[in-house]
Amino acid sequence: MRKLILFSSIIIAALALAACGASDADAPAKAVENYLTALVEKDGDRLPTLVCGDWEADALIELDSFQAVTARLDNLACSQTGTDGETALILCTGNIIATYNGEDQALDLSGRTFQVTQEGGEWLVCGTR
Amino acid sequence: MGLIQIGASILTALLVGALTRGTWRTYALLALSVLAVYWFQPVAPLRSFDFWLPSLSLAFVILTWFITAQIDTWKSRPNLIGLSIIVGLATIADLLRYILPDPFLTASTPPQFIQYIVFVLLVATVIVALTYLSGKNAWILSLATILLLSILIILKSPTLSLQTSIFFRTLANRPIENASPLDLRWLGFSYIAFRLIHVLRDKQLGRLPELTLPEFATYVVFFPSLSAGPIDRVERFAGDLKKDFALTQDETLLAGQRIILGLFKKFVVADALALIALNDTLATQVHATGWMWIHLYAYAFQIYFDFSGYTDIAIGIARLVGIKLPENFSAPYTKSNLTQFWNSWHITLTQWIRAYFFNPFNRWIRGYKNIPSWTMILIGQLATMLLIGLWHGITLNFILWGAWHGLGLFLQNRWSDFAKTRFNINNLRLQSALQLGGVLLTFHFVALGWVFFALSEPMLSLQVFLRLFSL
Numbered sequence: 398m399r400k401l402i403l404f405s406s407i408i409i410a411a412l413a414l415a416a417c418g419a420s421d422a423d424a425p426a427k428a429v430e431n432y433l434t435a436l437v438e439k440d441g442d443r444l445p446t447l448v449c450g451d452w453e454a455d456a457l458i459e460l461d462s463f464q465a466v467t468a469r470l471d472n473l474a475c476s477q478t479g480t481d482g483e484t485a486l487i488l489c490t491g492n493i494i495a496t497y498n499g500e501d502q503a504l505d506l507s508g509r510t511f512q513v514t515q516e517g518g519e520w521l522v523c524g525t526r
Numbered sequence: 527m528g529l530i531q532i533g534a535s536i537l538t539a540l541l542v543g544a545l546t547r548g549t550w551r552t553y554a555l556l557a558l559s560v561l562a563v564y565w566f567q568p569v570a571p572l573r574s575f576d577f578w579l580p581s582l583s584l585a586f587v588i589l590t591w592f593i594t595a596q597i598d599t600w601k602s603r604p605n606l607i608g609l610s611i612i613v614g615l616a617t618i619a620d621l622l623r624y625i626l627p628d629p630f631l632t633a634s635t636p637p638q639f640i641q642y643i644v645f646v647l648l649v650a651t652v653i654v655a656l657t658y659l660s661g662k663n664a665w666i667l668s669l670a671t672i673l674l675l676s677i678l679i680i681l682k683s684p685t686l687s688l689q690t691s692i693f694f695r696t697l698a699n700r701p702i703e704n705a706s707p708l709d710l711r712w713l714g715f716s717y718i719a720f721r722l723i724h725v726l727r728d729k730q731l732g733r734l735p736e737l738t739l740p741e742f743a744t745y746v747v748f749f750p751s752l753s754a755g756p757i758d759r760v761e762r763f764a765g766d767l768k769k770d771f772a773l774t775q776d777e778t779l780l781a782g783q784r785i786i787l788g789l790f791k792k793f794v795v796a797d798a799l800a801l802i803a804l805n806d807t808l809a810t811q812v813h814a815t816g817w818m819w820i821h822l823y824a825y826a827f828q829i830y831f832d833f834s835g836y837t838d839i840a841i842g843i844a845r846l847v848g849i850k851l852p853e854n855f856s857a858p859y860t861k862s863n864l865t866q867f868w869n870s871w872h873i874t875l876t877q878w879i880r881a882y883f884f885n886p887f888n889r890w891i892r893g894y895k896n897i898p899s900w901t902m903i904l905i906g907q908l909a910t911m912l913l914i915g916l917w918h919g920i921t922l923n924f925i926l927w928g929a930w931h932g933l934g935l936f937l938q939n940r941w942s943d944f945a946k947t948r949f950n951i952n953n954l955r956l957q958s959a960l961q962l963g964g965v966l967l968t969f970h971f972v973a974l975g976w977v978f979f980a981l982s983e984p985m986l987s988l989q990v991f992l993r994l995f996s997l
Contacts, residue, residue, distance in 0.1 A: 446569070450698070450699045453700060453704055454703065518638045519635070
């Protein structure tokens with residue numbers, strides 16, 4: 398039993414160490430990918446957890462615009478292109494494919510830059526430009 | 527629970543039932559149940575609440591055990607292992623945010639590790655303080671009960687839930703315009719709270735057996751009955767845990783049959799009936815009396831098959847690990863009077879309310895010798911059924927539903943007393959006809975009561991009543 402407790406403690410300690418050393422260089426881009434995924438899945442509960450307070454109402458309006466269609470992501474890839482003060486600027490490639498009445502419409506994601514800010518240690522989508 | 531969660535529960539229960547024995551079975555069930563507390567919790571629009579709410583459930587479990595157990599027993603080996611399992615798995619659930627790119631155990635990304643550590647330290651401080659105080663003050667048990675009831679009232683009241691959501695949104699600097707009572711979806715808390723209150727009350731009454739932390743915690747958050755009951759009794763549950771159990775072929779077959787029956791009831795019958803079951807939209811759109819009755823019958827059967835289906839699944843999965851959960855339903859729509867109906871519908875909730883509210887309330891009210899007995903019966907039945915209504919939600923419609931059944935039970939009680947002394951029916955055919963009439967009358971009384979339960983507004987319910995009787 399002691400061995401088991403020791404083993405469990407080692408696992409938790411290793412996870413904690415990994416946590417301390419974890420790099421979050423890709424975190425802003427990942428935040429945008431999560432946001433877009435929640436958007437096409439029309440996940441109104443998850444979406445507010447992925448955006449900053451100022452952008453929450455806009456995000457829910459954007460989600461509403463997908464309610465009448467079936468949507469999916471196609472070849473999504475996001476990366477950080479720069480910063481503006483404490484805001485990370487993220488550009489994505491790929492499309493949102495919105496299907497209505499059997500007809501696909503591709504919405505190009507490269508047309509807008511996502512602004513991502515850190516709140517309470519979390520990277521959150523906070524608007525576009 | 528969705529199909530994936532049910533499938534995973536069956537698989538893990540099979541493994542635990544087949545591979546573990548004795549205390550190892552208890553530890554394995556505790557570990558699975560702790561993981562399920564996090565996994566079953568749906569995503570919450572308030573960030574990380576799908577981690578904090580399950581963590582609070584576990585904190586309440588540990589706290590309740592500490593204040594109800596003998597103070598010096600916590601250092602024993604099983605209790606230390608139990609504590610390590612709960613805290614260790616909660617810690618891993620949080621640390622997974624740094625290891626995996628996407629949320630794995632929780633519905634969304636868990637909070638920062640430092641926030642979790644602060645939470646653990648806070649909980650530990652509260653537990654140490656209350657455990658120390660509980661050794662000298664019996665009121666700590668009442669305080670814990672009041673705390674649990676207060677949270678339950680907040681969660682069940684749309685207005686209070688909304689205000690709480692606004693409070694947390696303001697704290698987190700989120701827009702309060704998007705606040706909703708649904709922001710605080712705390713999976714299984716109604717059942718967890720009732721199990722904990724049962725333990726606290728039994729401790730006060732001096733009839734709580736000594737339990738180890740793993741036994742106690744497994745009882746409270748047992749994964750098959752976490753989301754939809756039944757509400758077992760702790761001494762019965764712990765008795766099953768202590769029994770020597772080996773999963774046999776017969777037991778597996780019986781459990782499998784029960785699970786398949788439950789899946790069929792829930793995912794085939796109930797989900798099909800849900801398409802035509804009475805709801806707010808149909809209540810406003812349907813004008814024909816016949817169709818309104820069809821929608822009402824569909825609702826009556828949908829709610830039965832849905833709930834009893836989940837119960838069958840829970841009982842079946844529990845059986846795979848040697849736990850014989852109590853029955854929650856016993857053909858309720860075939861009962862010939864309302865008392866029998868309530869003895870066979872959500873049985874474990876009714877028994878809980880009877881044990882911890884109805885019986886003490888009746889003993890108390892009987893102390894008033896000047897109140898006529900019929901008034902005592904009326905007050906007792908009404909208060910009990912109102913409480914059951916409020917357990918489902920603090921809204922006017924649930925209150926009306928409770929009052930409907932409270933008055934129904936009172937009238938049935940009066941009629942039984944009246945008929946007993948005046949009619950003596952020996953004719954078997956007449957007895958059968960009366961029995962059938964009783965079944966039909968009881969079913970329709972219950973079905974009409976569902977009008978309040980299914981709809982959100984009293985005016986909408988009144989509108990449906992008028993349609994049902996072509997008025």
